[in-house]
Structures are given as C-alpha cells and as structure tokens.
Amino acid sequence: MGGASSAALANDALLCGSAEDLPDQQLAEDPERRYDFELNLVSVLREAYLVGAKWQVPTQLECSAGRIVVDTTRNLLLCEFDAARLESLFKQTLGRRPKTRTLNRQEQAQLHEQPMHAQGVRRLDDALWRAGLLSAAGRLPIDLDLSRPVYLKYWPNLTRVAPIPHAARVAALWSARGASITETAQTLGIAQRHVIAFYNGALALDLVTDDGSHIRRAQRKAGRNRGLLTRLLGWLNR
Amino acid sequence: MAHTDHKIIFTGPVGAGKTTAIASISDIEPIRTDEHASDMTTRRKPATTVAMDYGMIRFGPKEKVHLYGTPGQERFDFMWEILTKGGIGLVLLLDNTRPAPFEDLRFYVTAFREFIESTRLVVGVTQMDSRATPTIDEYVRQMREMDLAAPVFEVDARRRDDVSALIQALLLSIDPTL
Numbered sequence: 001m002g003g004a005s006s007a008a009l010a011n012d013a014l015l016c017g018s019a020e021d022l023p024d025q026q027l028a029e030d031p032e033r034r035y036d037f038e039l040n041l042v043s044v045l046r047e048a049y050l051v052g053a054k055w056q057v058p059t060q061l062e063c064s065a066g067r068i069v070v071d072t073t074r075n076l077l078l079c080e081f082d083a084a085r086l087e088s089l090f091k092q093t094l095g096r097r098p099k100t101r102t103l104n105r106q107e108q109a110q111l112h113e114q115p116m117h118a119q120g121v122r123r124l125d126d127a128l129w130r131a132g133l134l135s136a137a138g139r140l141p142i143d144l145d146l147s148r149p150v151y152l153k154y155w156p157n158l159t160r161v162a163p164i165p166h167a168a169r170v171a172a173l174w175s176a177r178g179a180s181i182t183e184t185a186q187t188l189g190i191a192q193r194h195v196i197a198f199y200n201g202a203l204a205l206d207l208v209t210d211d212g213s214h215i216r217r218a219q220r221k222a223g224r225n226r227g228l229l230t231r232l233l234g235w236l237n238r
Numbered sequence: 239m240a241h242t243d244h245k246i247i248f249t250g251p252v253g254a255g256k257t258t259a260i261a262s263i264s265d266i267e268p269i270r271t272d273e274h275a276s277d278m279t280t281r282r283k284p285a286t287t288v289a290m291d292y293g294m295i296r297f298g299p300k301e302k303v304h305l306y307g308t309p310g311q312e313r314f315d316f317m318w319e320i321l322t323k324g325g326i327g328l329v330l331l332l333d334n335t336r337p338a339p340f341e342d343l344r345f346y347v348t349a350f351r352e353f354i355e356s357t358r359l360v361v362g363v364t365q366m367d368s369r370a371t372p373t374i375d376e377y378v379r380q381m382r383e384m385d386l387a388a389p390v391f392e393v394d395a396r397r398r399d400d401v402s403a404l405i406q407a408l409l410l411s412i413d414p415t416l
Contacts, residue, residue: 053375075373125374154382155389157374159403168403172410175387187415214387225326228244228301229409230416235297236402236409 015130015164016197017138024182027192028146035139039093042131042204045070045077048100049128050206058108061098065089069103069111070124077127078111079120086127090134125205129161132204138193140181141203149178151212156205166190170198178212245304246405247322248291249350250331251342255364255395256307257291259331263401264293264305290317318349327358327408331395332377335365339372340380347384358411359386360404362393 019033027033037043041063048059052072060069066080079086103111140146152174158167169188173179181199185192202208248256261268269292291307306321322328330346332339343361347354363377372380377390389407393400409416 072373072375074370075375076370154378154387155391155407157391158389158407159391159393159400168406168410169414171389172407172414175389175411176414225244226413226416228303229326229412231297231301232295232303233406233409233416235295236406 015133016193021192034142037141040135042135058103075124077122077124082119083122090131128204129201132200136200151178248329249308254331254333258395260293262398265296268293322353335369359388360408361390366392
C-alpha cells in the first residue's frame, strides 16, 4: 500500500504526474501547477454522488458521451457508453456543465430491471478517485490555500481505489492531526506529487476538509514500540 | 494465554473471514483451535477445545507478531479480554451477507470498546462481491454515530494484499510517521 510495488510504480506517472518538488512559495504561485476543479467532469460526478448520498437515490447526468447514472446506494457508476471512455473525459475541461437530477421511482425500477451493459459499469468509489487524479494530472485545485492544514473526514476505501504511493501514510496523518500539502510531504519524507495526488482523489470523494474539529486526540503513541512497528510495516510492504 | 508479546487481534462474527485472513498473512500454518486442541493448546489446556485461531508474522531473526483470531461465538466472550492484553490493535472483520451487519458492528465495538480506546481499530468488510449493500459509506456513517473513527476497507480475506492493507492502516493509525 505504501511501498514501491510494481503496480504502484506503473500507476505513479499516470495518476500522480511527474512534477518535481517545489519550495512552498513557488508551488503556491505557479499557475502551471493549478487547475479548476469546477470545470471538470469530476466536479459534476461529485455533486451527483453527494446528492445521491444525501437522499439515498441514484442520480443522473448527461455528458458529451451520453448518460451517466451515479448510484451511491450500490456504489456503482453506470454509463450508456463504454466506461473506458470515461478516462479521456476526465482529462478534458467541460464545455457546458451538465445538470444533475435524481431518478424517480419508475426510472429506478427500470435501472434495476434493465441493467446497462457490463462495459458501462464501474465501481463508483474508484471511478471518482480516478476522476480526481486524472483531472488534476498532478496539479492543485486553483482555490486551495497551501498554508492551511488538510484533514480527512474518513479514510478512502484504499483496497479498492487505484493504488498510489504512500496513500495510507497521508490518510493516517490527515486523520490524526492534519497538515498542509508541503508539510505533509516533509513530515512523511515523500514527494509532493504523491500528497497532491492523494488530495485530488480524496477531494473527488468529498473526504478532505480544512475543519479539524472532528479529529480526536491521539489515543496511543507508538512509543517504545516504534521500531518494531516500523519493521513490521516494512515487512508488510515488501 | 496471557501473552505480553506483540500481537494483533482479529475479531468478528462467525464466518467473517478471521481464520482465512490470518492464514493469508501468517508465516506459519495457522493453528485452528476450533477443532480438537492442537499441540500448542494441549500444553496449556489439555484436551480442551478453546476455539480460536493463531498465526504469526516473523520479520526479523527474533522478532515476531502473533495473530490471534477470537472465537466468533458470544459464548466464548470471556476469552476476549485475556486475548487482547498487550495487543497492538484490533482488526474487526464483518460479513456483509449476514442479516444485520450493523448490529454485528455495534456488538463488537461495544465488546472491545476499552481495547479500542487504548489502541486502534480497523474494519474490514468481507463478502461485498456477494452483497454490495450496505456500502462502505454506510459503515462509516454508522461508526460516526458511535463516535468512532477508523479505516474501513472492503476486503477479500483470501487476498494477502487486502489483509496487509488493513494491518498497515492499523499501524499507521498508531503513528503516521512510521
């Protein structure tokens, strides 16, 4: 999960970009390192996900490739088209923002009776995560204040979303105490692009916040077991 | 059984995958004591069926972490407190196909609350390919209502990577800078 497995390495450049680390100020001011989350399909999918989660109903939207149904009740994303096309759609900027609406009962019944073809079905959590990573391509959201700490509302389902290096470390830190992007990279001794990638994936799943009021005080420190736990972690990562 | 060695506890209802999960990650052939007592158990408690699983991770010449799977049946709950003494943390496995998985969640969190408060918890939900609901999001919501924050992952107990991910999350929850 945090180690350099071959799968993780293969995903690295695609999902995390290849940008070098920059000093705080330079990273904050470089326009090439920014993108507008709201101008990408991922923002519409996240909106559909949140509406669906709130009302516990599937939602749908029309994008340039066809209809997409976001079914939070079953953790599914269903497309009228081959879901492989989503990957290219995630990388494009939206011309016009599609509207999201909830499915009525009849439409929900039809959805269950006439499921879309298999090529059109994806796991919703992984689809959102990948949408966040591919849309960002290693960049930061335009409105992200790099000086503010980032907290995690809860951990992503890391066994089923696309693996990226050090995801569990970042998740653990932001769940325990929060830290800014650059502070996180320094604290964990990892590349900024891996922290930025995690941020973008978690943003798509609505898991990041700058409000750390929900964070509970650490219950137990590693203390004298730290060495043992580190070696155990290394063994698990091999 | 009051080991003070390093150990990780696996718990959850019968059929949630504790035995399989321990087998997936253990360096030794797991000892299943829900059958007639093995050599190890006969030395400690002759001719007794004690109903638990045991595995081990060896990661150095002399270093090891014991993996204990609690008996799933409530009738063995007297053993849980003994088993958890000195534990690094708790891996709770829940079977998504059981009739009331949230009740299982509440039951085990309540039963192990003291241990969880002093260590860490991770939750693995099994059988989600057989039954997709409740979703991981719903488990998280349930845990929030219980004032509980812990990693919740979908897992296949047969997959070492999944079980490893759970344990890694457990360790990093103790100290993210490991």
